[in-house]
Amino acid sequence: MTERRDNENLLLFGATGSIGAFILDKLIENKKHFGSIAIFTSPGTIEKKADKIQQLKANGVKVISGDVRNPNEVTNAFEGIDTVISAIGRNVIAEQINWIHLADQASSVKRFFPSEFGTDIEYGPESAHEIPNQQKLKVRAALKQVKNLHYTYIVTGPYAQAEIPAFLGALPSAPEIGSFNVMTKTAVLIGDGTVKISLTTPSDVGKLVVQALLHPDVSRNRALKVNSFTTTPNEILNEFEKQLGETWTVKYTSFDELRRLETNAWNNKHPMAPIFTLRRIWSEGGTLYDKRDNALINGEDMETLADAVKAAISTQKSDSQDAYKDRKFM
Template identity: 45%
Template sequence: MASLPFSILIFGGTGAIGKHITSAILSAKASSGHSISIFTSESTASNPDKQPLLSTWKSQGLRIITGDISDADDVTRAYEGVDVVVSCLGRNSLLAQTDLIKLAENSATVQWFFPSEYGTDIEYDASSKDEKPHQNKLKVREFIRNEIHRVQCTYLVTGPYIDMYLSLVPGVEAIGGYDVGSRKAVVVNSGDDAVGFTSMPDVGKLVVAALRNPSEAKGKALKVQSFVTTPMEIVREFEKQTGVEWTTSYTPIQEVRDLEKQLWEKSSPLAALATLRRIWAEGRTLYEQTDNKKLGLGPGDMETLSDVVGRAVGAASKL
């Protein structure tokens, strides 16, 4: 497949989802005369824990630009010669994107910007505007609508990452999850409510697919997924791959709502996760049709539930 005809700059490229997106873009390669770069802090660039990953990427042609994301001069210099900016910033840094997008608008070369939208659909229905975890992403979208006129933006809405959904988080086990070591699962309601998921490697694949299809992606909010399944289907896949029956417990959704309220009242860092799990259980990840096909991707191009569960079982066996 042809290489990407852009010079691309990535923010948050070494983060949880950023490393998957950066790896996918590097694998797709930039065409002759173009480059792929990440913008990162000096502390990240020199972090010993990041060196194996950065060294691998540099051998694939990645350029590393260091600077302060809050320094307009640093960002403006990084934008020189860049066609596309891909943001992979985490939840705590989302509002910083308004300055990044404004600087892109004022740059001489940036034409296309991907805000960090990977995750739950923040404009799924009328109730979405009131969900607390959505507020910063909604502010970024509003800023783009009101202030950005030249640069085209693409929102890649992936729904929950199945890889993270499989975790049973200590202290909030009631919101659902899976523990491979103890062969234990917790599901919300009956566990038979469908949820649309994307695997983290597939997020990278979908970003590349969007880059390959600018006419379908520019200026759009794309709803994309790896697959749809239910919490109980996940339990059965774990049982199949581990060869044993799992212990499964069930949390009524009202109990999830009550816990969510308590967590927000205590300003718990787990409150947003509880809200998101409730949203997913309520069916707000489901679409009559996704935009995968518009990006040239069919079911056979995406990871399966078996793939992701196999990866989780394999990782647990190494502990």
């Protein structure tokens, strides 16, 4: 049952980013369940995305302009806020440690959802040493130390979408680490394509954040390991072929070869090295759990593999070549 949280005032960081935009859409869709919705964004974003910002204001979102590195501006933004949700990009993940300390001192803030929305960074003993996990692990450590905040980590696994680095994309500059290319009808699968993987569509990420907000007791001080569906690379390929009515050319990269490519990427300071590591973690089953937590937060009504493949086909067909430059990789 959905719990009404009429008095809960929300503040979202990273609101116009790749995943933040989906989270904000779902918050707005569900605004009757909350007190108010505010976003903290930079003056640069307000200028560059002026139309979007106007649209948000028209939807009742309070827009706070500031610098994420300025403690006074962040503290002022926390006034009257009950819950902070961060969807900040990987390049500023560590800033959240300062916000956590500031939020802990702010009298109204009670809950903090850090920017996670990905791989389970405490999946197993190896997770502590994975390079892409390091900043997020420090954020988790800060949340465990503070006294006045509850936290929730929304762990979704890879996104089921075509944009880089998510799983249903072409990844043209490094297809050997896994690729589904709608334009060339080719796929590169890791291993023999049978290792399971759990994926979440961006829209479901937003939905799951809302559900976690509406179920505070079961979400308190824990990772919620959620997803849209569990599948395999072979099943994904079959779905692309089914929807397009064509047989694709398929190549395979072995697990050993993927590890070798990953090592080379780090040694050569390849800008996409973190993606090589994430692909290896995902391909080896690092997104699988005995049981997912969707049911705890009434989050079972999720999109399907067919929905995700349909969206990926549409994105790959309609995007210009620019969309396939590896401009965004983390």
